[in-house]
Amino acid sequence: MTPPGVDEDAALVRQAKAGDYAAFEALMAKYERRMYGLTVGILQQREDAEDAVQRTFLSVVEHLKGFREEAAFRTWLTRIATNHALEILRKRRGLPTVPFEESPSADDEAGPPFPEFVAGWRENPERLATRAETAALMDKALAELDEKHRAVFLLRDVQGFSVAETSSALGITEGNVKVRLLRARLKLRERLTRDFGDPATRVDLGHPHGP
Amino acid sequence: MKCEDLLKALGDYVDGGLEPGICEAFESHLAGCQPCQVVVDNVRRTIALFRDGKPYEMPDAFRDRLHAAVRAKWKERMGPA
Numbered sequence: 026m027t028p029p030g031v032d033e034d035a036a037l038v039r040q041a042k043a044g045d046y047a048a049f050e051a052l053m054a055k056y057e058r059r060m061y062g063l064t065v066g067i068l069q070q071r072e073d074a075e076d077a078v079q080r081t082f083l084s085v086v087e088h089l090k091g092f093r094e095e096a097a098f099r100t101w102l103t104r105i106a107t108n109h110a111l112e113i114l115r116k117r118r119g120l121p122t123v124p125f126e127e128s129p130s131a132d133d134e135a136g137p138p139f140p141e142f143v144a145g146w147r148e149n150p151e152r153l154a155t156r157a158e159t160a161a162l163m164d165k166a167l168a169e170l171d172e173k174h175r176a177v178f179l180l181r182d183v184q185g186f187s188v189a190e191t192s193s194a195l196g197i198t199e200g201n202v203k204v205r206l207l208r209a210r211l212k213l214r215e216r217l218t219r220d221f222g223d224p225a226t227r228v229d230l231g232h233p234h235g236p
Numbered sequence: 237m238k239c240e241d242l243l244k245a246l247g248d249y250v251d252g253g254l255e256p257g258i259c260e261a262f263e264s265h266l267a268g269c270q271p272c273q274v275v276v277d278n279v280r281r282t283i284a285l286f287r288d289g290k291p292y293e294m295p296d297a298f299r300d301r302l303h304a305a306v307r308a309k310w311k312e313r314m315g316p317a
Contacts, residue, residue: 053306229271
């Protein structure tokens with residue numbers, strides 16, 4: 026199944042490769058906000074996200090003629106943006122730049138985190154979205170995730186990429202996408218349920234390590 | 237199926253990608269386990285909250301800088317913009 030807009034993108038990419046700047050601007054106009062949102066999500070900082078977005082589109086111009094269109098433009102673009110964001114993140118932490126880790130880490134191998142705080146939410150998401158404090162709580166929850174889990178969650182659940190596209194954009198296997206996605210979703214659930222859950226409805230899940 | 241098995245299959249379940257046989261076992265556990273029902277509901281709400289949330293707004297001043305930088309690069313690599 027071809028995601029919507031992909032054929033239209035392919036036509037714009039061909040025009041841009043032939044030197045049509047207006048076609049390239051059309052691609053930028055379509056994706057710049059999404060790339061900004063994605064990199065703010067990964068980096069949790071707006072100035073660094075601007076840097077990542079600018080580097081991304083400069084890289085795209087640099088490599089446009091060599092883009093073989095084996096992946097959709099938006100997958101290619103997202104891969105470049107994610108890599109720039111992760112590179113900035115590692116530089117910020119003073120770590121050497123290494124490629125996005127392919128093999129599952131020890132905590133991925135350990136299975137999904139077991140829910141501790143289980144309670145019904147006081148309000149539905151539509152209602153919560155209208156509350157002033159919600160965005161900050163969501164950002165805080167996102168910031169607590171490990172970067173490799175956060176990137177997968179942002180691509181899959183916020184950008185709406187398929188598992189296959191996420192795998193291609195991050196250069197990790199589909200199995201690994203699923204493992205990291207589940208971990209991200211459960212960690213966010215844990216955090217947000219502590220914020221939005223009604224303690225009066227709290228229940229216990231049969232703990233696997235219990236008696 | 238136990239609660240911990242349900243957790244492992246939870247991602248595929250909320251995405252609608254669980255194999256029919258496993259899906260049946262999942263739903264049969266779910267029907268009799270209230271805590272798991274709450275977890276599944278929490279996860280769905282968590283995803284919905286982020287999916288439908290307001291995107292971070294890109295500042296206009298940055299957009300102008302971005303386009304100027306990209307246009308300069310374009311001229312250098314691809315010829316007149």
